[in-house]
Amino acid sequence: MNVIIVEDEKPAARLLQRKLDKLGIATATMLHSVEEAIQWFSSNAHPDLIFLDIQLSDGLSFEIFDAVPINSAVIFTTAYDEYALRAFKLNSIDYLLKPIDEDELEAAVRKYRERAPQPQNLSLDFEQIKRMLVNPAEKAYKKRFTIKMGQHLKMINIEDVECFFSENKGTYLHTYDNRDYLLDCTLEQLENELDPSEFYRVSRKFIIPMKAIKDIVVYTNSRLKVILPTYKDDEVIVSRERVNDFREWLG
Known part of the structure; x- marks a missing residue:
C-alpha cells in the first residue's frame, strides 16, 4: 500500500x-x-x-x-x-x-x-x-456551561474551569474553587467545543487549559506530569505519544 x-x-x-x-x-x-x-x-x-x-x-x-x-x-x-x-x-x-x-x-x-x-x-x-465547514477563525467556542443541580441551574464560565476529566464513564468539569460538576457530554465532544489555542487534551482522561498549568515535571517513560492549582485526585500525565505535540502547543 x-x-x-x-x-x-x-x-x-x-x-x-x-x-x-x-x-x-x-x-x-x-x-x-x-x-x-x-x-x-x-x-x-x-x-x-x-x-x-x-x-x-x-x-x-x-x-x-x-x-x-x-x-x-x-x-x-x-x-x-x-x-x-x-x-x-x-x-x-x-x-x-x-x-x-x-x-x-x-x-x-x-x-x-x-x-x-x-x-x-x-x-x-x-x-x-x-x-x-466552519472557518476555525470564525468558529464560536464554548464560553460557559449550564449545570443542573437538583431543581436549580448553575452557570460556570469557561474562565473558571481548571480542567475537564473523565471518570467511571462520566465527564466532569473541575473549577478553581476545587469543585467537580458532572457534564452531559464526552471529552471527545468537548474537544470540538473548546478553543484549541487555549485547551489541550493531554490524555484520554484530561483536557486542560493553558492558563491552569502551574508546573510541568518530567515523568517516567518520556512522559510529562502537569501540576494544576487545586486538582489532586489523580496525576495529570501527558501521554508519551502526545508529548511532542503538547510542547508545540505550549509554544
Whole structure:
C-alpha cells in the first residue's frame, strides 16, 4: 500500500506516521501545505491512499483537487464537528477525528483494504463539503456551561474551569474553587467545543487549559506530569505519544 500524509502540523504528521508504522504501513512522503502538495502531485505517481488534513497553513486542502486531478482514496483527518462531518458521510468519505485514536485508525485502514480491489473514484462534491465547514477563525467556542443541580441551574464560565476529566464513564468539569460538576457530554465532544489555542487534551482522561498549568515535571517513560492549582485526585500525565505535540502547543 502506497500512502502519503498531507498535514501542516509536523508533530501531528509524525505522530500519524508512527501509528501507521505500528500497523505495518510505510509512509512514502509527508506534505505540509497546499502549494507543496500541488507540486508533488503534479510530478509524482499518485498513492493508493492519502491521509488528508482539511485546514492547511496556506488554505483548504480541497484546493489541491481543484488544481490536480487525483484518483487516490482519501481518509480525512479533521478537528471539525459532527455537522461538517455529515458531508463526508454523504460523499462516502472516511474520516478520523483528531486526536486520532489508534483503534479508529486501524478500522479506517481495514475499511480501505476491503474496498481496495474496486477502482477508486473521487467523484466528491467538495463544494458541498466546503459549504458545511466552519472557518476555525470564525468558529464560536464554548464560553460557559449550564449545570443542573437538583431543581436549580448553575452557570460556570469557561474562565473558571481548571480542567475537564473523565471518570467511571462520566465527564466532569473541575473549577478553581476545587469543585467537580458532572457534564452531559464526552471529552471527545468537548474537544470540538473548546478553543484549541487555549485547551489541550493531554490524555484520554484530561483536557486542560493553558492558563491552569502551574508546573510541568518530567515523568517516567518520556512522559510529562502537569501540576494544576487545586486538582489532586489523580496525576495529570501527558501521554508519551502526545508529548511532542503538547510542547508545540505550549509554544
